[in-house]
Amino acid sequence: MTPGGGERVEGATAHARGSFAQAWACAVAGTSYVAWGPAELAGYLLGLTDRLVDLLVADDFDTAPAVQVGADLVAAHFTGTETLSRSLVVLREGLPPLVRDCAPSDLTSRLTRAMGALAGGYAAALRERALDEQDEIRRAMFEAHRQAERRLAVSEARFHTMFTEAAIGIAIGDLGGNITEANPTLLKMFGYTAEEFTRRNVSEMVHPDDAPSVWQSYEELVAGRRDHFRVEKRFFRADGGVIWTHLTVSLVRDEAGAPAYQVAMLEDITERHRLQSELEHLAYHDPLTGLPNRALLSKRLAEIFSRPRTNHRIGLCFMDLDGFKAVNDSQGHDVGDQLLRAVATLLDRCCGPGQLVARMGGDEFVILIDSTTTLSQVVTLAEKILAAVALPVRLGGHELTVTASIGIVEQPVAATTPADLMSAADITLYWAKRKGKGRYEVFDRDRVEDEIAAYTLSATMPAAIERNEFFVEYQPLVSLADEALCGVEALVRWQHPTYGLLTPNRFIGLAEETGGIVPLGGWVLATACAQARQWRDQFGESAPFVSVNLAPRQLQEPGLVSEVAAILADTGLPPRQLQLELTEQAVMSDEPGPLQALGALNEIGVRLAIDDFGTGYSNLSYLRRLPVHALKLDGSFAEGLRRADSPNAADEQIVSALVTLAHALDLTVTAEGVETATQLQRLRALGCDTGQGWYLARPGPPQQISAMLRRGCSNVNADATTNHACSHQSS
Amino acid sequence: MESPSWAPVEVDVDRPSAARVYDYYLGGSHNFAVDREMARLAVGLWPDLPQIMQANRAFLRRAVRYLASQGITQFLDIGSGIPTVGNVHEVAQAAAPDARVVYVDIDPVAVAHSRAILVGDDRTDVVHADLRDVESVLGDSRTARLLDLSRPVGVLMVALLHFVPAEANPAGLLARYRAAMAPGSYLVVSHATHEGQPDEAGEHTALYQRTGTPMTMRSRAEVDGLFDGFDLVAPGVVFLPSWRPEPGALPDAHPERYSGFAAVGRRR
Numbered sequence A: 001m002t003p004g005g006g007e008r009v010e011g012a013t014a015h016a017r018g019s020f021a022q023a024w025a026c027a028v029a030g031t032s033y034v035a036w037g038p039a040e041l042a043g044y045l046l047g048l049t050d051r052l053v054d055l056l057v058a059d060d061f062d063t064a065p066a067v068q069v070g071a072d073l074v075a076a077h078f079t080g081t082e083t084l085s086r087s088l089v090v091l092r093e094g095l096p097p098l099v100r101d102c103a104p105s106d107l108t109s110r111l112t113r114a115m116g117a118l119a120g121g122y123a124a125a126l127r128e129r130a131l132d133e134q135d136e137i138r139r140a141m142f143e144a145h146r147q148a149e150r151r152l153a154v155s156e157a158r159f160h161t162m163f164t165e166a167a168i169g170i171a172i173g174d175l176g177g178n179i180t181e182a183n184p185t186l187l188k189m190f191g192y193t194a195e196e197f198t199r200r201n202v203s204e205m206v207h208p209d210d211a212p213s214v215w216q217s218y219e220e221l222v223a224g225r226r227d228h229f230r231v232e233k234r235f236f237r238a239d240g241g242v243i244w245t246h247l248t249v250s251l252v253r254d255e256a257g258a259p260a261y262q263v264a265m266l267e268d269i270t271e272r273h274r275l276q277s278e279l280e281h282l283a284y285h286d287p288l289t290g291l292p293n294r295a296l297l298s299k300r301l302a303e304i305f306s307r308p309r310t311n312h313r314i315g316l317c318f319m320d321l322d323g324f325k326a327v328n329d330s331q332g333h334d335v336g337d338q339l340l341r342a343v344a345t346l347l348d349r350c351c352g353p354g355q356l357v358a359r360m361g362g363d364e365f366v367i368l369i370d371s372t373t374t375l376s377q378v379v380t381l382a383e384k385i386l387a388a389v390a391l392p393v394r395l396g397g398h399e400l401t402v403t404a405s406i407g408i409v410e411q412p413v414a415a416t417t418p419a420d421l422m423s424a425a426d427i428t429l430y431w432a433k434r435k436g437k438g439r440y441e442v443f444d445r446d447r448v449e450d451e452i453a454a455y456t457l458s459a460t461m462p463a464a465i466e467r468n469e470f471f472v473e474y475q476p477l478v479s480l481a482d483e484a485l486c487g488v489e490a491l492v493r494w495q496h497p498t499y500g501l502l503t504p505n506r507f508i509g510l511a512e513e514t515g516g517i518v519p520l521g522g523w524v525l526a527t528a529c530a531q532a533r534q535w536r537d538q539f540g541e542s543a544p545f546v547s548v549n550l551a552p553r554q555l556q557e558p559g560l561v562s563e564v565a566a567i568l569a570d571t572g573l574p575p576r577q578l579q580l581e582l583t584e585q586a587v588m589s590d591e592p593g594p595l596q597a598l599g600a601l602n603e604i605g606v607r608l609a610i611d612d613f614g615t616g617y618s619n620l621s622y623l624r625r626l627p628v629h630a631l632k633l634d635g636s637f638a639e640g641l642r643r644a645d646s647p648n649a650a651d652e653q654i655v656s657a658l659v660t661l662a663h664a665l666d667l668t669v670t671a672e673g674v675e676t677a678t679q680l681q682r683l684r685a686l687g688c689d690t691g692q693g694w695y696l697a698r699p700g701p702p703q704q705i706s707a708m709l710r711r712g713c714s715n716v717n718a719d720a721t722t723n724h725a726c727s728h729q730s731s
Numbered sequence B: 001m002e003s004p005s006w007a008p009v010e011v012d013v014d015r016p017s018a019a020r021v022y023d024y025y026l027g028g029s030h031n032f033a034v035d036r037e038m039a040r041l042a043v044g045l046w047p048d049l050p051q052i053m054q055a056n057r058a059f060l061r062r063a064v065r066y067l068a069s070q071g072i073t074q075f076l077d078i079g080s081g082i083p084t085v086g087n088v089h090e091v092a093q094a095a096a097p098d099a100r101v102v103y104v105d106i107d108p109v110a111v112a113h114s115r116a117i118l119v120g121d122d123r124t125d126v127v128h129a130d131l132r133d134v135e136s137v138l139g140d141s142r143t144a145r146l147l148d149l150s151r152p153v154g155v156l157m158v159a160l161l162h163f164v165p166a167e168a169n170p171a172g173l174l175a176r177y178r179a180a181m182a183p184g185s186y187l188v189v190s191h192a193t194h195e196g197q198p199d200e201a202g203e204h205t206a207l208y209q210r211t212g213t214p215m216t217m218r219s220r221a222e223v224d225g226l227f228d229g230f231d232l233v234a235p236g237v238v239f240l241p242s243w244r245p246e247p248g249a250l251p252d253a254h255p256e257r258y259s260g261f262a263a264v265g266r267r268r
């Protein structure tokens, strides 16, 4: 062998071996997983090929390297059994050509022995590896077990500590409700020994007041339909006492998810409950009478309104003792308190189930009647209460008789709210008081609405006087004979900042009730008198008299006469130039005050007129007794004479009769509401002295009157025929 | 931290485990009779299975090398199984000696085994956790010790997500992992599908009901959908052997026989 030739041979051999390794790689591809790409794989197999070729051509043939090659296949993770068989086939066929140049004579035998050794080495290594791996995985499994057990032990230790040391009671039971374990806290809570407890079954732990949902939840839990529930529940202790608990029951499932057992945790909340119910009682009851208080009433109302049934109606009596303050003042608070207690007792006795009696404070009580069918049901109860209260009571040696007033409301729940219901009852009680006490009144919504509007106005009236929101307009009173201006009626107006211009019918009625009329009336009187005086200064004898309305309430004021006198003195208006208009009701009062006032006013020289004559129940005889100077026929009479074609004969006759009567008594007659020429003619024909109405002149500012007067005449229609003021028959 | 579970995890060797069955397919002996029995049954129904598993493992290797070539030196291998051969840390450390790897698996035996093997390697560690418990995976002190999540990381979910049913909302889980990954990180996924060999895949799914980890096959579109927030690296979602094959490997005429999709995405 020459070196050069040897190199060539070497090169050719290397190439051949590379091709062989490639073929080997192909043959075993996919039979085992090795972590190599094709190039690395072929490289590895080439190394093995080299070793096998070396072994086959070695001077001393030894199979040991073949054994190692077998082992190295396994080391490379050629663990698939296919790998070995395919390798043997490839090697048997592919190795001889690689050693062709220097093949030993016993190549076949060498090959056979080498393959045997390789297979043996492979098998031994594979077995070794498998055993090692089995070992590893077993150890891993034991380790995993150990870990799991350690965790189990830790968690069991934790559980045990928790179970015994917990401040809450814990019980474990099977699905049949048999209690298998109970912790010390639970035993103490119930007063049983562990042995007694574990003899018990959950089903024996019913308390009569348990909500049905408790046991329903429990059934669902043990059936596996829910995993836990939480309730507040009462239990009986061993000694028969009752404990309140926060109970949480949880279902524990087995690995397959099937219900296995149950765990109950109980927190003792008895003390908290007792305190709470005590506080609740205090919060919801009146300490003096022991009756439920306003808060409880509100709560009950809220409950009722939060879930009304269909057609659910509710009744409420708002009661208040008449003159309780007087009792307190005259007999002392002690007696007052005793009286309240006595009333509380009898109210309680009058009311039955479904009726709640509450003390609202002071001498106010409310009776709530849930589920009423008719108003009369509530009225009957109110009557019963009024009768009971009216009976004399003996208190500390005294016999006391009181009465009460009641406001009644009875409404569908759906139509109101607790607040509206209460305020309705309150208003109604006020009506009952105003109507004379010792009685009941029934709520009427329309009435309230009118009152509210008026009330709002009246409340702001005194301030409005201050702010000069009121002003006076004057409407001429015209002599029907010559249509001359003889007087003016002062009419108050309110320029309200929000409602705009208001006429008296919007606010006088209420001012009358609230007493607001007194200052307002005084203001109007003073304003009108000052104005009349001004006209008198300007126009002398042709100035009109001024006619001012006087409310019944004003007539009752003791200071009225002196006030009128003072105003006349202040303004310097001759008393004859002032006419006061009163209604029939006002002058027909039985009380002596008003009559005396009328007399006194007459004395000063002020003229008096009956306003709206003919509307009320007119007892004509009083006209004789009273110092009255004029009648103002109500506008309704003029209304009857309005139509030219068919005048109302009856009205005509009445007017005629009234005029005759008035004249007989020396009274002037003024017709109100003259709105057409026809009416004017008729009323003139019927003998009315003066007229007032839109046809003649509308109310207007004082300048309008001044202008009339300035036109040089007192004739409202400016035909300048008259120079004379109205003739008053009485003057 | 040791998983602080109140109820301890059961070590159940009477049931086949996905990790050990997989080891068997790859020619390992880290398995028990139950595992082998199930594997033989599966192979009987679907003779290609061992090849499919090898293809999967080969994809894992190529993907780790690719990530290393992109400069990734830290890896989070979730569902790592039983290290047989060609493990992630070996492949990664061959490319970058300082590479660090955290293995995560739900199987307590696989975890114990991995720990035993990795004793003394302070650049690797093993976390016993459920992929679905993102907090436990990312919050584990071992993860924190080895991985710096403020820098790019390679997250491997190879042959794992088909063990996550739709109810567990895999997209939602991935979104949470993505949120923890720095931009430039990679996500490596391989996933069993019914699109290659529908009949076999169906039977196979049924068989896996027996293991503690039943299977959910997914379509190409579904696998693609898992990469929300990632840019897929070429060639995108492809059958296992078609993902960046080794130079010199013969092109496979029927890559769909491998019934698994492979893909790598880069976190935006």
Ligand SMILES: C[S@@+](CC[C@H](N)C(=O)[O-])C[C@H]1O[C@@H](n2cnc3c(N)ncnc32)[C@H](O)[C@@H]1O
Pocket: B018, B019, B022, B056, B057, B060, B078, B079, B080, B081, B082, B104, B105, B106, B107, B110, B129, B130, B131, B132, B157, B158, B159, B160, B163, B213
């Ligand atoms: C088929 S092996 C894949 C092993 C490796 N990733 C590979 O592709 O070569 C799947 C592994 O995922 C694990 N696994 C399954 N579900 C898991 C989960 N929810 N969380 C963590 N690991 C899980 C199994 O225990 C098993 O070891």
